[in-house]
Amino acid sequence: MNVRVAVVGGGSWGTTVAHLCAHNAPTVLYARDPAIADAVNSAAENPRYLPGRALHPDLRATSDIGAAVGGADAVVMGVPSHGFRATLGLLRPHLGDGTPIVSLTKGLEGGSRKRMTEVVADELPGHPAGVLTGPNLAKEILAGHAAAAVLAMAPADALLQEIFCAGDFRVYTNTDVVGAEIAGATKNVIALAAGIADGLEAGDNTRAALITRGLAEVTRLGMALGGDPRTFAGLAGIGDIVATCVSPQSRNRHVGERLGRGEAIDEIVASMDQVAEGVKSTPVVAALARSLGVDMPITEQVRAVIEDGRPAAAAYRSLLDRPPTSETHR
Numbered sequence: 001m002n003v004r005v006a007v008v009g010g011g012s013w014g015t016t017v018a019h020l021c022a023h024n025a026p027t028v029l030y031a032r033d034p035a036i037a038d039a040v041n042s043a044a045e046n047p048r049y050l051p052g053r054a055l056h057p058d059l060r061a062t063s064d065i066g067a068a069v070g071g072a073d074a075v076v077m078g079v080p081s082h083g084f085r086a087t088l089g090l091l092r093p094h095l096g097d098g099t100p101i102v103s104l105t106k107g108l109e110g111g112s113r114k115r116m117t118e119v120v121a122d123e124l125p126g127h128p129a130g131v132l133t134g135p136n137l138a139k140e141i142l143a144g145h146a147a148a149a150v151l152a153m154a155p156a157d158a159l160l161q162e163i164f165c166a167g168d169f170r171v172y173t174n175t176d177v178v179g180a181e182i183a184g185a186t187k188n189v190i191a192l193a194a195g196i197a198d199g200l201e202a203g204d205n206t207r208a209a210l211i212t213r214g215l216a217e218v219t220r221l222g223m224a225l226g227g228d229p230r231t232f233a234g235l236a237g238i239g240d241i242v243a244t245c246v247s248p249q250s251r252n253r254h255v256g257e258r259l260g261r262g263e264a265i266d267e268i269v270a271s272m273d274q275v276a277e278g279v280k281s282t283p284v285v286a287a288l289a290r291s292l293g294v295d296m297p298i299t300e301q302v303r304a305v306i307e308d309g310r311p312a313a314a315a316y317r318s319l320l321d322r323p324p325t326s327e328t329h330r
Helices: 013-023 032-043 065-069 080-094 116-123 136-142 156-165 177-199 204-225 236-248 253-261 265-270 276-294 295-307 312-320
Strands: 005-008 027-030 060-062 076-079 101-103 129-133 148-150 169-175
Touching: 005 013, 005 065, 013 027, 013 076, 013 136, 013 295, 027 032, 027 156, 032 060, 065 080, 065 136, 065 156, 065 295, 076 080, 076 129, 080 116, 080 148, 101 116, 101 253, 116 129, 129 236, 129 276, 136 236, 148 156, 148 177, 148 236, 177 204, 177 276, 177 295, 177 312, 204 236, 204 276, 236 253, 253 276, 253 295, 276 295, 295 312
Parallel strands: 005 027, 005 076, 027 060, 076 101, 101 129, 148 169
Antiparallel strands: 129 148
């Protein structure tokens, strides 16, 4: 395929997406750490984030963002939400006119409460923007297990869809960018809640209830912002929520579980070498919900645990003590 792809961000998911793209198009991975770039080029491996996982032999990497992005026909952004805007500024001088930008980031920007495609619109006006999202655990995809994602862009981009499809990794299209991004940002909050319940040894019934009622919260917020309710019943919504709430590979579930066991959030974050987006997204999502008058009780209790230091058991009890209401209440 005569299309050059640049993937910005050498973490586990950015590296995995670069690996997928390399099956179909010349692909360059930008890794801020030169050691990661060198390892990708010399050993087809990212030893820091994906040790022992073989990458496509044609994938190239660099620690020079200009070299990665210059001449690219599509740019994929695999950086955390708190560094997203600044990174766009770094790559701006190297971009061609109208180069599409695809976000892998499942979070909202602090302060502005903006989705990543809105940040792209601020920093790179005139560049089409979308999001690749869904129940995608990097190690399983690199192991060759079947997985699916959704590429949300308006209008749909069939060429990009083809670039991301590789092996048993299937990509569907959706024009509901708002819904897909809100689903991706908020599912991490629900995963924290599910992890907290696991840390409290609450059981499978509790996890199922949290997932279901969490989906209701996610859908309410997404619809208030103009999202299509069908998106939340798809890969970006329930699909990603299930994977993130259940899998032991989920960073957000891992953080929640440790919170449930009584550890402090600062100590948990300091011990991790990758970002759990839900930690930063939860206060932003809670503030956004309050500003829109959207009821999100699970999100609010997770926020209280993270921001206010509320004991996990007290947050759990508070949810159970809420007055019963209609399941279909919006």
